[in-house]
Amino acid sequence: MTGPVTRPLSGPAWTDAEALECAMVVPETADTATFTFRAPSGAWFDYQPGQFLTLDLPLPGGNVQRTYTISSSPSRPLSIGITVKAQTGSLATRWMLDHLRPGMRIRAYGPAGVFTNHRHPAGKYLFISAGSGITPMMSMTTWMWDSGEMPDIVFVHAARTPSEIIFRQRLEGMADRVPGLQLRFTVEETDPFRAWTGYRGRLNQIMLGLMAPDYLEREVFCCGPEPFMQAVRDMLGALGFDMERYHQESFAAPARNEAEVPVLDDVVPDETARAEVVFALSGVSAPCTETDTVLAVAKASGLNIPSGCTFGLCGTCKVMKTEGEVHMVHNGGITEDEIEEGYILACCSHPMGRVVVAV
Structure with a gap:
């Protein structure tokens, strides 16, 4: 009886000058599978966990390039794997799930990326x-x-x-x-x-x-x-x-x-920036800062907005915003449809400039 065949790390690491050979396809969930590739030359794979590969896929209408994160780990260097999930209208990933099988060879470029x-x-x-x-x-x-x-x-x-x-x-x-x-x-x-x-x-x-x-x-x-x-x-x-x-x-x-990493220009309320909340139904206008909440400004102005959790969870403090912009980070107490209609949760909404609410 012979023992298992081993492939010691010898020779150079894989480069994208060599095509990859699909070695195994493992279903993960519905419309999701892991494709494992090997280098026909026996080369091993050197990359950082979290990086990605770009595959050159031979679709019927012509080759297309798609980028996929590597789901395997470089601590297991004899193969390299990607896990793909087909989304609505996804042509390349759908082709892989339907047609890419062990023994087929495709071009790949990389690995690359700084997310590691x-x-x-x-x-x-x-x-x-x-x-x-x-x-x-x-x-x-x-x-x-x-x-x-x-x-x-x-x-x-x-x-x-x-x-x-x-x-x-x-x-x-x-x-x-x-x-x-x-x-x-x-x-x-x-x-x-x-x-x-x-x-x-x-x-x-x-x-x-x-x-x-x-x-x-x-x-x-x-x-x-x-x-x-x-x-x-x-x-x-x-x-x-x-x-x-x-x-x-x-x-x-x-x-x-690093040069391609986008700058995250998120809205962050500034405690030094002046703002104002106008309570239209009460005829009250109150100056404040961006770090104040609409609920806190209302209470400080002697107005009552019904509230419960104060964490954006219960939805009790829901009010209609008729003008201006707020920065709202809620915990599920309001739906996207309600936000589209103009509603906000007063407990977790910060006025970004002048805001008018129906209170």
């Missing part, structure tokens, strides 16, 4: 992701697991349903064996006939405080759809987090180098 914990070493990490944004987090977590040192990671992931949590079983298997990997999943809705004991609903400030009470001490990496990342930045900023320790990766345009 190797550039920001820390003792404690907070990974926050949604959907297929989990892929770089999986790569970085696997690297730390394989390093042989106890990780300290709070791994927060948002998905539509529990069955759509990519890598769930793999992550739970790792977390079962080390206390330093803490998994925190939240879903929009549950699967029929299957109990769900985790978090439910949109990720918010209160939920984040429960998931990672020491979030102020952690280096934060975030990846997901742009609205999701914007919401995460807003809640962290409102909680007083040092945003120099926040790092994110864009689905649409991942940065190849």
Whole structure:
């Protein structure tokens, strides 16, 4: 009986001058699969966890290039893997799921990218992701697991349903064996006939405080759809987090180098900037600063806006804004449709200049 075939690391590392050969396709969830590639020459793979590859895919209408985050870890250098999820109208990813099979060869370019914990070493990490944004987090977590040192990671992931949590079983298997990997999943809705004991609903400030009470001490990496990342930045900023320790990766345009990393020009209320709240129904106008809330200004002016939680959760303080702009970071107490209609939550809305409300 012969033993297992081994492939010791010898020779050069893979470069994108050589095509990749698909070695394995592993289904993860519905419309999601991991594609594992090898170098036909036997070359090994050298990259940083969290980086990405650009694939040249032979679609029927002509080759197209698409960028995918590497979900494997460089601590396992004999192969390289990407995990893809087909979105509505996704031609390239749909082609991969339907047609890319073991033995096929495609061109690939990279690896590249600056979204990696190797550039920001820390003792404690907070990974926050949604959907297929989990892929770089999986790569970085696997690297730390394989390093042989106890990780300290709070791994927060948002998905539509529990069955759509990519890598769930793999992550739970790792977390079962080390206390330093803490998994925190939240879903929009549950699967029929299957109990769900985790978090439910949109990720918010209160939920984040429960998931990672020491979030102020952690280096934060975030990846997901742009609205999701914007919401995460807003809640962290409102909680007083040092945003120099926040790092994110864009689905649409991942940065190849530091020069391509976009400047995050988020709205941050300024305690020195003057503002004003006009309570139209009461005939009261009150000067304030951007860091004041509409609710606080109302109370200071002797007006009563019914309120409950004061965290943007219960929705009791919902009022109509008729003019101006506010910076609102809520915790689910208002819907997007209500915001479109002009409603705000007074407890967590900061006036950015002159604002008129129907109070």
